[in-house]
Amino acid sequence: MNSATRLNSATRLGAFVLVLGAVFAGAYGAGALIGPVGGSNAAGHETQGGRETQGGHETPGGHGTETTASGPGGLAMSADGYTMRQLSGSPRSGTAGEFAFEIVDAHAAPVTRFQTSHDKQLHLIVVRRDLAGYQHLHPQMSPDGTRRTELTLAEAGDWRVFADFLPEGRDRRVILGLDVPVAGTYQPQALAAPAATVNIDGYTVAADGHLVAGRTSRLTLTVTRSGAPVTDLQPYLGAYGHLVALRAGDLAYLHVHPQQTAAAGPVITFDVEVPTAGTYRVFLEFQHNGVVRTAQFTALAN
Numbered sequence: 001m002n003s004a005t006r007l008n009s010a011t012r013l014g015a016f017v018l019v020l021g022a023v024f025a026g027a028y029g030a031g032a033l034i035g036p037v038g039g040s041n042a043a044g045h046e047t048q049g050g051r052e053t054q055g056g057h058e059t060p061g062g063h064g065t066e067t068t069a070s071g072p073g074g075l076a077m078s079a080d081g082y083t084m085r086q087l088s089g090s091p092r093s094g095t096a097g098e099f100a101f102e103i104v105d106a107h108a109a110p111v112t113r114f115q116t117s118h119d120k121q122l123h124l125i126v127v128r129r130d131l132a133g134y135q136h137l138h139p140q141m142s143p144d145g146t147r148r149t150e151l152t153l154a155e156a157g158d159w160r161v162f163a164d165f166l167p168e169g170r171d172r173r174v175i176l177g178l179d180v181p182v183a184g185t186y187q188p189q190a191l192a193a194p195a196a197t198v199n200i201d202g203y204t205v206a207a208d209g210h211l212v213a214g215r216t217s218r219l220t221l222t223v224t225r226s227g228a229p230v231t232d233l234q235p236y237l238g239a240y241g242h243l244v245a246l247r248a249g250d251l252a253y254l255h256v257h258p259q260q261t262a263a264a265g266p267v268i269t270f271d272v273e274v275p276t277a278g279t280y281r282v283f284l285e286f287q288h289n290g291v292v293r294t295a296q297f298t299a300l301a302n
């Protein structure tokens with residue numbers, strides 16, 4: 001199938017329309033539906049100061065949407081017997097600073113033992129309440145359980161920070177959410193209108209699918225560059241695609257895995273289950289030529 005045929009097929013979205021009004025960023029900025037899609041020879045990453053470098057990883061598998069024990073995650077700072085506590089001061093708009101926090105258990109004891117999932121023991125997702133400014137970080141942990149990372153919040157407003165992790169001895173992820181206000185004049189951004197494709201930096205990401213609340217829906221994303229299919233995607237966090245979705249309004253957090261595949265593009269397929277009808281902001285991260293890019297789009301579920 002040629003690239004034009006692939007792009008034409010991506011316009012058949014039915015009631016589910018995607019806007020890929022995207023920001024393509026480097027590895028420092030990235031996602032929170034998390035998904036492994038790759039072969040056993042995929043290269044993973046190690047964390048250095050919250051940024052990504054090449055390293056080893058676990059073999060990815062194909063899965064659908066993950067939820068916490070109580071459903072969509074990230075709606076509270078305490079859930080499933082764990083609490084996220086901020087230890088640093090309030091960030092200043094546009095100024096780089098250290099963000100420090102810890103995860104404590106039901107007895108207020110710091111949690112220091114985590115399972116590695118998607119090449120990391122904890123994923124930190126940062127986004128403003130209007131779903132702008134998305135970042136995906138991997139803070140280092142001290143022996144006492146404190147995690148630290150450099151964080152820059154470019155503009156004023158109410159920011160939401162999500163900790164996505166798998167404690168040792170558990171088989172279900174925990175996702176906690178914490179509000180971090182940044183003082184100043186807040187000018188919320190409106191979500192971009194739905195569209196089937198986006199073109200940026202020579203890449204086109206085309207979406208095909210239809211989200212139905214309460215059911216598993218197939219979402220296919222096709223990556224092309226200058227009209228040619230991208231067939232040499234590089235694994236990022238043990239996958240050829242990494243997907244995070246946040247529900248507009250309350251920022252409920254969904255964690256989605258891509259289907260396992262040996263093909264390094266151009267198609268990345270996800271099985272997504274959204275809990276309710278409404279508007280979702282979806283963040284697709286993929287790596288090509290050593291750069292992690294994040295495509296941001298709006299999804300309507302009915």
